[in-house]
Amino acid sequence: MGMGQGGGTGFGRPRSRGTRGIVTLLEPILSGAVDSLILGSPGVGTAVGNESGTGESIHGTGTLSDGNRFMVAIAAFRGGAIVAQLSVDVETALRSQTDFKNLLDGFLDVEGVAFLQLVAQDQDTILTLPDSLGEQLALAEIQLIDAHMEYIDTPTNMYIQLHESVRLQNQPFDLSLGFRANEFDTLKHKLLLQILFRTVIFIILALVVTAFFISRQNAALLQTEKERMEAEVFRLERLQRIQEKQAAMGELAAGVAHEIRNPLNAIGILVQRIQRELVVPKNDPDGEWHKLTGTLRNEISRINSTLEEFLAFSRPTPLKRQIVKISQVFDEIKNLFGTQAENEQKHLNFELTDDPVVLGDHQYLHRALNNLVKNALEATSEGDTIILTAKPKKNGAAVEVQITDSGHGIAPENLNRVFDLFFSDKDHGSGIGLALVHKIINDHEGSIEVFSEIGRGTTFTIILPAARG
Template sequence: MRPSKGRVGAGMQTSPWIILGSTIILLVAVIVFAVQNSHREKQYMSEILTAKGAALIRAVEAGARAGMMGMMWGGEQFQLLLEETGRLPDVLYMAVVDPDGMVVAHSDPSKIGTSFRKDRKLIHLGPDLKENWELVDLDTGEKSFEVHRHFRPLFTENGAEYSHMRQMMHRHRMMPVPQDDWLASNKQEQRLIVVGLDVEPFESAMREDIRTTVVMSAIVLLTGFAGFVSFFWRRSYRAARRSLQDTSAFADELVTHLPIGLVATDQSGRITFFNAAAETITGLTAATVRGRPAQDFLPAHLCGLDQWFDEGEPVNERETECTFADGRTVPLSISAARIVNEVGKFVGEVLILKDLREVRRLEAEVRRQDKLAALGKLAAGVAHEIRNPLSSIKGLTTFFGDQFSEGSEAKSAAGVMVQEVDRLNRAISELLDFARPTDLKRQPTDIAPLLTRSIQLVNQDAANQKVQVELDLADDICQVSVDPDRLNQCLLNLYLNAIQAMSSGGTLRIGCDMEDGRSVRIRISDTGPGIDADHLGKIFDPYFTTKNKGTGLGLAVVHKIIDAHQAHLHVESIPGKGTTMTIRLACISGLVEKEESHDRKPA
């Protein structure tokens, strides 16, 4: 059902806590990613600077080893090597420190003989030939990445000493080694060689990487947040769209199948909406009129509606009669309104058309019933007051008629008086029958035998008028709940009316078949002169007749009996071609269903 869809759409609305929770999860993930990336950058920096420092230390040791072996270097030459190495890019300083923390060689000669660190002693951890590193804050405010290890220019990388080199040095030395030449002395002191590297380029690169990481993280975060929001908004949009589609479909179905006509026009007067009821009323189709000017199709824009608008009068339930293109004149109740938007601009009109034909028919039926009720009361009083004097007149006329001889003029006049009294008595009896409430004795009845017997009763009358009678019965006609005697009375009246209408002969056709599988249709047709359109709406009125003889109560009684059976009587007549009376009776099964549905209605 439609409401359940509305509930589904409501259940799909986005909670702000879902978006907040999703955003927090994404933020944590981005922070973890940024921290891991920062640690990774620091690790890369330490590995690169350590490798660079170790390479410089090995280069300096290799230079010292070559100088000592080939050119008998001493401390002065090694000092020059350190000074030149200290001038390399990104090298802040390079020094050799003794175990007491004093500088024995330095790329800055002014630092020789001073303490390498004032705050603490430089300590090398780990194997002698394995480089250590640490990040140091200098007095100048700069940061230095220091790489250091034991200074052993005469040792190989695996710790083996160049003993033959030492022997060659002693053999070629022609004078004793000066006491202050620390490089050439054979003292096994644990000196450390230190290289200080500038970390600013790496820190700048790290800061740039961190900025890039932050920017990328922010982009990822915003993108993720936007994705979450877009996802939930899309779900909400889809739910709202489905709900809107359901509401629109419901409104379209409701408006399209309204029992009253609905016509909408735009600001230029072109028809934009035309429902099924409007099609039935006007005889036009929506496909024909949609998008076309209303004045091209609606009669004088619905019979003076423009004039009412121009006069500024409200149009609410105005009753009028409109004649459409197909010649039909339809009584209508018209309501109309101008549509104005928020800024007061005219955007169109809405017309509501109510077909008053059924209302007028019901009003006529009510008037007819009121007339019949009044006539019934009058007939009951008149019949009571007239019948008794008629009986006395008939008795006296018979008495006086017996006083005259047969064949005399007086005897003949008395006979005429008796006949007229009998005719007047029959008219009063018909009037009483019409005025008396219809008391039906319903029973399940097969229509085919009833029609066959009723036709036999009028065969002689038809033969006298040279009227041929034709009976056409369909198979499998359902049973109906009727009063056979009263229905037979209706049929006889209709047969006799048809036969009397064919004074020069003709054909009386009686047909019976099923209609929609739920009702029986009885059609009584003649080939007489037909009924004028002006008289067609009056034929069931009491005392209305176009015959020279007759009381005009026959068809009125027929209509009353058919109404009592809750059946339908319809008349079709074409002047010069004949008349057809159609009776529709509900099948017993259809009648039961109707009564059950009526019982199920709430009180």
């Protein structure tokens, strides 16, 4: 059995109290129970001392309980044990150098690498190179190219040596990597090809990803455009159905109006003659005669006005196009209905943005807005609000006019019929007013839409082409 710093010293049987203490610790090996032991390892916390446990030094080498030394024991082939006392610092440095050496040896398997050397400021040089190169490099001529590259010319080959400073385990090292010159260009070419290949792959992947996101974005845009076009087609089909229905009903209304108008005019003339020529009875002190004939004349006039509306609807609209300021039309509406709204304690408000102008017939546009405001007053109650707004739309290419009220609203089942001729949800409505509004706006190459909620009110939105220049 041997023992010592970094090695061992043989001894036979125990000669002192310290030796007897070690023999006691080695009993598992001496008895054959185990093949090896680590004694005094800082990680294990085992201390070696004499039999009294005082930590007495062994052969002048110091204690094993100082946290830096430990003892390794293995069973000897012919009995007994081989014991070595080691330093943790020395063992760590040796293992680190061995790991570095194994790491550097692996670099020699790389194609084109001839040698590699690692030099630390406070350690010996760790050199990895074939044995045959050692003497050649020692006698080689070195030609400096720049701070990181030099040529090494040997009797058999020329090498290119690259230098770089690196840090390993927080310590600075000088790394030298040697390549055979005739293989360096080939290696560089391969590296460039690899870089080019990876760059091409990266570009292809980037194009694929970009194309994928663009296709998804285009799909979303196409879906949005499809929905917009479907909504526009639905609106145009609905508009066409309304126009066809209005045209058919207009022809019928025109025929009926002509058949009724002439007899009605004759009746009106007769009533006027009766009022003028017949003597009022003496037993009519309250003027009942004049009241009855006056009522008759008023009803004939009302029927005649309705017939005029029928005829106006059935005839083409003779537009006298001119520049029309919406603000001027709003002023006329305010003068016409302002007093009525005030008497009924309703709020009639007007809002203008940039004073928009349209190209159209002032009289017909006034008539259309007049009908819409009149309907709004009839659909609202005391305290409700009616708002007329006008503003540019579509970058100034169109004008949007809205008439909004906070009245009782229109039932959902009636929204698609409000512009039909003869349709009305009022008890004494003729069903001509909104149909005529729709016709006037359509003749101006505009559009009109209605939105309503029961109990919250109704909004009519009119889009008209703006006047250019």
